[in-house]
Amino acid sequence: MTKENLVILPLVVALTGCSLISHKKGNSKADAEDVRSINALNQDFTIGVPQSTSLRDNSPAAAYAALSRAQSTVISEQDKLDVTVFKVPELSAKDLIVETNGAISLPLLGGVVVRGLSIPQAEQKIAGLLKQRYMQDPKVTVTRKAQAFKRVTVEGAVKTPGVFPITGRMTFLQAIALAQGVTDLANERAVVVFRNGRQYGVNLDLIRKGKAPDPILQNDDRIVVLKSDNKVLERKVIDYLPSLLSPFSLLK
Template sequence: MRSHLIRALLVLAVLLLSACVTSNTGNLRAGNARAVVAAESLPAPDSTGAGGAYTGVPDYRIGALDLLQVSVFQLDAMSREVRVNSSGMISLPLIGAVAAGGKTVPELEQEIASRLTEDYLQNPQVSVFVKEYTSQRVTVEGAVNKPGIFPITGRTSLLQAVAMSEGLTPLADPGAVVVFRTIGGQRMAALFDLREIRAGNAEDPQVYGDDIIVIDQSGPRTALKTITESLRGIVGFRTF
């Protein structure tokens, strides 16, 4: 199923790129194309807040295996790190099991506060911080040893994501790594060269949940090569 999705995405990208390569190249030469020169300023996808690995997003919904920091003002016994289990539950002193999965951070704070108000405190001040967004996942496909969908725990770079897939195959082209991302409601792609990143000549960009990373093969022409060739010389993400 996943491979079919990737193939369909690549075919669509090829068709769209063939229609827009000429106009986008003209925009680039005229100085109108959007380019980003530093990894820190590469735009995050629509599902994240700017600048961090999902930090501070009010509508983020907690998922299984996320790591939470729970604090209650003037009640140290309640302040601890808890891991959401596979059923979406956490366990806390005094109040026991609490359903966290599917809730936003403010909703979980309100739930814990309500449970404490019933028997222990008046107007408790509850704070919940998501330390690891394990429920966020990145897809790595193409010429890697272990393609698949991998969880992201905190800030994760492109090199770290490739390492999760146990590295490149002997047929991989390290200069043809494409990251697909939805930005501003548009599907976009950016080309990266792992050799330049490893040599310290290019910054290692942050990846986010729902990113799709595809590593092309060297040698004969592939569907992805149409994308990589059109992206060469462009820094940052571009609509395809």
């Protein structure tokens, strides 16, 4: 071994060792912080799920189950609907298109926002409006005749970020697979799902291990896979090594 190599070796060990050791030591603390953060985000999500869902169980598995149970077939912009009011054809309407403002136009009621609602929720809303204004006990049926193109966006530390069509029931793991999986810099414990102006923490590692349900995605969901700070630091050290070695190699 040359004199130059003897000088370089301790420097390389110090740089790489510092990064790797800090990563190992921080695991238990990072795990605890991840759980607290994910619990907070998922507890926030349960506010929007049906009231039958227990709000007392704040475990990650329960939170993911709530996310999966949330309606994956909510009414979206450009869906085509039929609205039938039982025995009142003059208040019924066919081939209604959900406009960009989320509303459909109904006889007498005018614009009624239904985007983001499930079919039963839309029926209840329309029936409630009719009861307030025109009828004692309206029976309303909403039928979806055609469903608009749905999509999900996957970005961040994935191999092929992009916008992908949702066909049928698409799960979180299926969307990650469409993006060709995560990169070696990904933090699988720190993935964020943006939905309807809110954000939810998802632990990809737990889902892959079967410790949490695989959430069903909705139209316009955006998945962002965050990078691991430790992995980024390690990569920078490795990339920086050639520039450290080159001055000494010139002395050979």
